[in-house]
Amino acid sequence: MTPGLHHYLIVSALLFSLGLLGVVARRNLFVIFMGLELMLNAANLALVAFSRYHNNLNGQVMVFFIITVAAAEVAVGLALLVALYRKRQTAHVEDLTSLKL
């Protein structure tokens, strides 16, 4: 059995849900960040699958770009997290509620 479009999409949805679970349930900012990356890559996977299904390479080119930009974004995000950790000596979301009045 050759894997069809729906197999890819199911994997993508599972990855996305796992990532979302990580973002919502975990307390450590680094793990949340990893969850976010997982969600991004789930979307990438869906994009590649659709591209393949339509025989149109535009989607795959798009994913290359996304991965490149995401690398930069990860660098910035990690830098922010490190800076925050240095300032507050914590990476737990419960300690970071200063947005509340």
Add this chain to the structure above:
Amino acid sequence: MEHAAVAQHAVESGSKIQDLAWAILILPLVMAFGTAVLIPKNRSLSAVFNISGVVVAFLLSFTLFCVFGGQSADATPFHWLPVSGLDAQIGLHIDALATLMLMVVTGVGSLVMIYSTGYMHDDRSYTRFFSTLSLFVFSMLGIVLANNLLMLFVFWELVGVSSYLLIGFWYEKPSAGDASKKAFLTNRIGDFGFMLGILAIWSVAGTLDIAALKAQFIANPALLGPWAGLAGLLIFMGAMGKSAQFPLHVWLPDAMEGPTPVSALIHAATMVAAGVYMLCRVFFLYTATPGWPAALCFLDGISAATIITCIGGFTALFAAVIAVQQDDIKRILAYSTLSQLGLMVMAVGLGAKTGDASASMYHLVTHAGFKAMLFLGAGSVIHACHHEQDIWKMGGLRTKMPKTFWTFALGTAALAGLPPLSGFYSKDEILAVALEANPIFFGVGVLVTVLTTFYMSRLVLVAFFGKPRGEGADHAHESPASMTTPLLVLAVPSAFIAWLPLGEFLSNHFTPGHAAHGGDILFGPFNHNPIAAFFGLGAALFGFSLAYSLYGKSPAQDPLSPKLGLLSQAMRNRFYIDEIYDGIVVPLHNLLSQVADAIDRWLISGLAVRGLAGVVEIAGRALRLVQTGSIQTYAFLFTAGVLLIVLLALK
């Protein structure tokens, strides 16, 4: 008529001589502001500046009077506020009444200003005085020249403001401040009615232009239908305030707190005359078919003019009785003014029957002359006696101040109505009108004449004859020329104005083509209505002999007071009208203000403002709990929201 020909020529050639009226109106305003802004420190220059302004205005008024005579004309109007349905103009209208009043206002105004250079010489707010006087003259000229009721109302209020400033000129004195407030507020009551009357006329007739209204009324005397009576009375309320008719008369005696020249100008000659003048301008309202709305049907058969007559007659008598027992020289004159204004208003009401209010207007003009002279004379006396105003502390001033005495005596004789002085002829016209219209008011007129002569003779006999009773009168000396010259100038019209056919001139305005009495002006009254003339003369002589028998021997105290007993007390206390107002109006006002305060505090501020704020705040506090500050909650809610939207979209 030569005048008519000239005026006609002016109109045809388009050279618009009537636009001079603009110059007359604007000149005092320029002077007032110029003085206040440019030279507030320069005393002599400000006096010269303002006096010359009003004198030039007088000369221009005289020119207009000569050119137009009794003709009417309109100066180029200025469209102030053209909105749909109402074209609010600032337009000037000249006719017999206006030109005459222009001369009275600017003439008396300039004399009073000249007099003030002497009277106010030591005052530190000398320039403020002159600029406020100019402002007053400007406002008054606006009333005189206004061609529509809206503009009339605007200047009416301006007169109120400038009189407020002048009465309260010595604002450091609490009594002056109170008097100015009292005058302003009392006038506001009348003005409120006036405004309602203007609105009533506008809503029915659709125009406020006096000439257009007059034309409409001539075409259809029942124009206002059931509103005629009410509109007439409401408009009259304005006159009641300015011309100080009962029950709004209370401000005038208190207004004597102002400097005496102010009393002469605004409380004798001009401002208080504004009410009567306005009634004459809108006289067509009172000759129209009377009518009342259904709610006031008990007034059917009574016209607004009748009510005006009654109020005028009552004020005339009431004020004359009070004047008999007053001791303050200015207050006697103030009540005398009230009484004479009452006569004028009465004459307007009586004139409505024949459609001729000329008697009232005639008396207004002559009264303006001699009453201004009397007030200025009183000022001269007060000045000489070092600000002593009680006549029982004066005496013997006849020899010390001859010029003041002779002019004052002349004014008294004119006010009492002795021929051939001006007062006789104008008062005779009122008596003649009253005799024709209603004998009761003829009786009122005669009685007022007796009382007038009595209290004026009392004033003259006590203040000028006998021996000095006080320190001030002992050291009195004649006032400077700047003060006596205006007195002498004012004596001329008081003595000789009757030689001019003024009555005929005015009655021609109201009833054009009406057959004049004709013949000899000086002895005219005795020919065409001997009863009125002889009664008037007899009343004056009777009043004088009564006063002479009581005060001729210059008693130290008023011999009349013990004889009258309680009545004298009541007269001295102005029949307790002020106390009654204190007892009724003040608690009522306090109650009203407490209710208003409660509504403001609890309803508006409490329920509406704080209530609204409270609801918002509570809602805010509740909603704040939603904001946990935890990123994960937001992420979760965000996802849930997205899912919800996706589900809804897929459905």
